[in-house]
Amino acid sequence: xxxxxxxxxxxxxxxxxxxxxxxxxxxxxxxxxxxxxxxxxxxxxxxxxxxxxxxxxxxxxxxxxxxxxxxxxxxxxxxxxxxxxxxxxxxxxxxxxxxxxxxxxxxxxxxxxxxxxxxxxxxxxxxxxxxxxxxxxxxxxxxxxxxxxxxxxxxxxxxxxxxxxxxxxxxxxxxxxxxxxxxxxxxxxxxxxxxxxxxxxxxxxxxxxxxxxxxxxxxxxxxxxxxxxxxxxxxxxxxxxxxxxxxxxxxxxxxxxxxxxxxxxxxxxxxxxxxxxxxxxxxxxxxxxxxxxxxxxxxxxxxxxxxxxxxxxxxxxxxxxxxxxxxxxxxxxxxxxxxxxxxxxxxxxxxxxxxxxxxxxxxxxxxxxxxxxxxxxxxxxxxxxxxxxxxxxxxxxxxxxxxxxxxxxxxxxxxxxxxxxxxxxxxxxxxxxxxxxxxxxxxxxxxxxxxxxxxxxxxxxxxxxxxxxxxxxxxxxxxxxxxxxxxxxxxxxxxxxxxxxxxxxxxxxxxxxxxxxxxxxxxxxxxxxxxxxxxxxxxxxxxxxxxxxxxxxxxxxxxxxxxxxxxxxxxxxxxxxxxxxxxxxxxxxxxxxxxxxxxxxxxxxxxxx
Numbered sequence: 001x002x003x004x005x006x007x008x009x010x011x012x013x014x015x016x017x018x019x020x021x022x023x024x025x026x027x028x029x030x031x032x033x034x035x036x037x038x039x040x041x042x043x044x045x046x047x048x049x050x051x052x053x054x055x056x057x058x059x060x061x062x063x064x065x066x067x068x069x070x071x072x073x074x075x076x077x078x079x080x081x082x083x084x085x086x087x088x089x090x091x092x093x094x095x096x097x098x099x100x101x102x103x104x105x106x107x108x109x110x111x112x113x114x115x116x117x118x119x120x121x122x123x124x125x126x127x128x129x130x131x132x133x134x135x136x137x138x139x140x141x142x143x144x145x146x147x148x149x150x151x152x153x154x155x156x157x158x159x160x161x162x163x164x165x166x167x168x169x170x171x172x173x174x175x176x177x178x179x180x181x182x183x184x185x186x187x188x189x190x191x192x193x194x195x196x197x198x199x200x201x202x203x204x205x206x207x208x209x210x211x212x213x214x215x216x217x218x219x220x221x222x223x224x225x226x227x228x229x230x231x232x233x234x235x236x237x238x239x240x241x242x243x244x245x246x247x248x249x250x251x252x253x254x255x256x257x258x259x260x261x262x263x264x265x266x267x268x269x270x271x272x273x274x275x276x277x278x279x280x281x282x283x284x285x286x287x288x289x290x291x292x293x294x295x296x297x298x299x300x301x302x303x304x305x306x307x308x309x310x311x312x313x314x315x316x317x318x319x320x321x322x323x324x325x326x327x328x329x330x331x332x333x334x335x336x337x338x339x340x341x342x343x344x345x346x347x348x349x350x351x352x353x354x355x356x357x358x359x360x361x362x363x364x365x366x367x368x369x370x371x372x373x374x375x376x377x378x379x380x381x382x383x384x385x386x387x388x389x390x391x392x393x394x395x396x397x398x399x400x401x402x403x404x405x406x407x408x409x410x411x412x413x414x415x416x417x418x419x420x421x422x423x424x425x426x427x428x429x430x431x432x433x434x435x436x437x438x439x440x441x442x443x444x445x446x447x448x449x450x451x452x453x454x455x456x457x458x459x460x461x462x463x464x465x466x467x468x469x470x471x472x473x474x475x476x477x478x479x480x481x482x483x484x485x486x487x488x489x490x491x492x493x494x495x496x497x498x499x500x501x502x503x504x505x506x507x508x509x510x511x512x513x514x515x516x517x518x519x520x521x522x523x524x525x526x527x528x529x530x531x532x533x534x535x536x537x538x539x540x541x542x543x544x545x546x547x548x549x550x551x552x553x554x555x556x557x558x559x560x561x562x563x564x565x566x567x568x569x570x571x572x573x574x575x576x577x578x579x580x581x582x583x584x585x586x587x588x589x590x591x592x593x594x595x596x597x598x599x600x601x602x603x604x605x606x607x608x609x
Contacts, residue, residue: 052375059313061322063116066579067599074602076278076578077299079289081439083256083282085472086239089226090168091175093476095495096440102222102590103261104150104244108141108165108204109220111498111587113595118325119587121498123220126594127160127227127245128204136211136539141165141204141219146268150244154235157266160227160245162198167230169196177481178223180513181506184209188511190533210537213544214499221498222590247273247598257282274579274601286443293573296609300574300581303442306367309571310374318608319573322582323377326567329496330387331441332507333452333562334516336431337484344522347423349559350408351416352489355459358382358409358565361451365444366568382409382566384552385508386500389567393500393545395552405556413459420461427461432488434467436475441493448564449491456489464489484519498588500548501536508532508560517560528555577606 047055085094089101110126113119125131128141143162149155173183173193184191192212197205208215218224227245232238242250247267252260262277264270283289290308293301294316304312313319333352335343342348362380363369371378381388382397395402397409407415420427433456435449446468456462465488469475479490495514497503506512509532510524518524528551535547574581579601586592 049373049375052373053377054375056321056375056377059321061320061582063322063581063583065116065583066601066603067583069603070274070579070601071604072274072601073276074604076275076597076600076602077297078278078280078302079283079292079298080259080280081282081284081289081303081442087242087250087253088228088232088238089222090171090228090238092239093177093481094440094472095177095223098223098226099590100250100259101226101242103248103593104242104246104250104264105226105228106147106160106246106594107220107222107224107226107591109216110594111220111591113584113586113592113599115585116583117585119585121217121587123217126220127165128219131216133216137208139206139208139215141206143202143204144268145202147245148266148268149229150249150264151266152243154231155229155243158229159201160229161201162204163201164227164229165204165225166196166198167233168227169225171228171233172225176224178506178513180511181502182215182218182224190505190509190511192536211539212536213539214501214536217499218502220591221502221588223495223497247594248277251277273598275597278597284439284443289443296575299578300572302572303444304573305444306365306570307370309367309573310370310376312573318576320576320578320581322572322574324570324572326379326381326387326389326569327496328387328389328498328500329494330383330385330563331448331491331493332516332564333489333491335484335561336486336488336490337517337519337522338487339521341487342423342425342429342431343489345423345425346558347419348425348429349562350557351419351423351461352456353408353559353562354410354412354416354419355456355461356452356562356565357411357455361455361565362568364451365448366570368568371568371571376571378568380566380568383563384409385555385561385563386503386548386552387563387567390500393548395549397556401549401553402556403553405553408556408559413461416459416461428457428463429461430463431465432467433464433491434469434475434479434486434488435491436471437468438471440471445493452491480516481514482516482519484516484522496588498591501532504532504548504551505536508555525555525558525560528558528560575609577603577608579603 084096084100086092086097089098106127108128109123112122112124127143127147129144130142132140147160148157149160151157173179180188182191182193184194192208193206194209195207229243244264247264248261249264251262259280263273289303292298313321337344368378368380384395384397386394388394397406433453437446453464457464479486480492506514508517508528510518510529531547531551535544538544580599584596584599586596
């Protein structure tokens with residue numbers, strides 16, 4: 001392989017970054033060994049790209065709908081990487097409770113799946129059969145009358161009613177980690193929901209403080225209002241037990257070991273549920289996950305690293321390959337804003353952004369160059385301060401629409417040094433950089449953070465001390481929810497909200513539940529707050545879209561946080577006996593437990609395990 005080719009230079013740099021920043025892990029352990037030695041005299045002849053593209057096209061999954069042939073029954077074999085903090089989605093400090101609660105606690109609305117193509121965010125009734133909005137600030141939900149709770153004490157198939165919804169909303173408003181996204185409170189005057197009432201057992205009325213465009217959509221989202229029975233207050237321990245009102249029951253839970261999900265025989269729409277359930281052991285190590293998948297003990301492998309897709313498919317040609325659209329999540333690098341922090345100066349934040357080689361980072365974790373060489377159809381994009389997957393809303397940092405502030409996304413070490421000099425900051429900046437090293441965000445996440453640390457330090461402008469806080473006791477309270485009250489830099493995940501307003505408000509508005517841009521004397525950014533507030537109240541779709549674009553252009557200049565560099569479309573592998581895999585495509589994965597997992601079935605005729 002010629003050493004002066006563009007991608008060889010890029011991959012050599014990728015190797016160096018991963019080798020230097022992986023806390024003692026060698027390149028081979030990361031699965032990023034690249035092209036090997038330069039001496040290719042014994043290599044097999046390379047097929048023409050056109051031939052490779054034809055081969056890939058022949059085995060890409062066509063998402064065939066096999067519902068008509070589906071046979072009910074069987075237990076799906078999958079896995080998860082970490083345990084839940086607890087099982088109460090309305091009061092837990094962690095998203096993990098919401099993720100698991102979406103299996104069994106219903107919501108008023110749900111998202112319609114895309115049929116063989118990506119979903120578009122359209123929603124429909126779930127626990128609510130109908131929605132009325134007699135005026136812009138009143139929303140009425142009519143509940144279905146055939147919904148009951150699980151046949152287990154103290155509920156014993158009691159009907160799900162409006163009192164359960166009111167109970168759940170009030171608990172969410174008091175304890176929910178995302179309550180500030182929706183609830184108007186004394187310390188959150190910008191919240192859209194003023195009150196809730198239940199005129200009768202089948203009717204719930206929300207009163208809004210102002211016309212709020214995404215409200216009905218928000219009622220479909222798993223991180224907000226999951227409906228719990230009022231008996232969960234004293235009738236059972238919701239932190240360690242569940243009572244289902246949806247398609248699935250948590251039949252067996254062994255902390256730190258496994259979750260066993262089973263079909264709910266009393267679900268109002270049980271006839272559409274094809275599987276009998278899911279076995280979900282907790283497997284934190286990537287090598288063990290991959291080994292289980294290759295041995296056919298896992299039917300799919302959602303955490304498969306992209307650099308392992310090509311080789312795994314070649315080793316196991318029976319595997320099916322599906323191409324996935326770019327996601328709507330942009331994880332974040334954010335800054336400590338304590339008094340005296342250099343990151344209070346926007347020029348320092350801009351400089352840090354200019355030290356990130358976005359193309360190399362994307363290639364490293366999405367394997368772009370190797371997929372292209374093998375003929376896989378792939379496209380990469382840079383994130384702005386919203387994900388590149390938000391079609392129609394996203395402003396390309398490299399495009400003309402971003403304007404002059406697009407320069408802050410381009411790697412430019414010399415310009416970064418000038419900005420730090422102008423800010424009067426002594427270099428290298430010596431401070432902490434923190435991220436979790438456990439599996440709550442998946443097994444690849446720590447490597448994301450290691451490479452970001454390596455890029456900042458490679459410039460010579462930063463000298464960073466690595467901190468790996470405990471997720472529950474340190475990271476969540478002292479970094480993630482600390483509003484900038486920490487030292488140095490942190491790298492963390494962000495929620496894939498189903499509506500862009502929810503992301504903007506939660507992470508970037510001064511009153512947001514997850515905001516990281518205001519602390520003590522730093523009261524946030526008034527212009528950013530105003531634009532966020534304007535777009536959430538704008539009912540004209542085109543005007544609202546332009547406000548969101550204007551916000552992106554503005555914060556590209558202030559750089560309150562550095563979004564992850566970008567992404568490419570990804571490829572997933574699955575065994576062919578997973579019927580309807582990817583046919584019904586979720587808008588929000590967690591909220592799709594009632595519309596996507598219910599459509600999957602076990603095709604025994606294709607089973608070779």
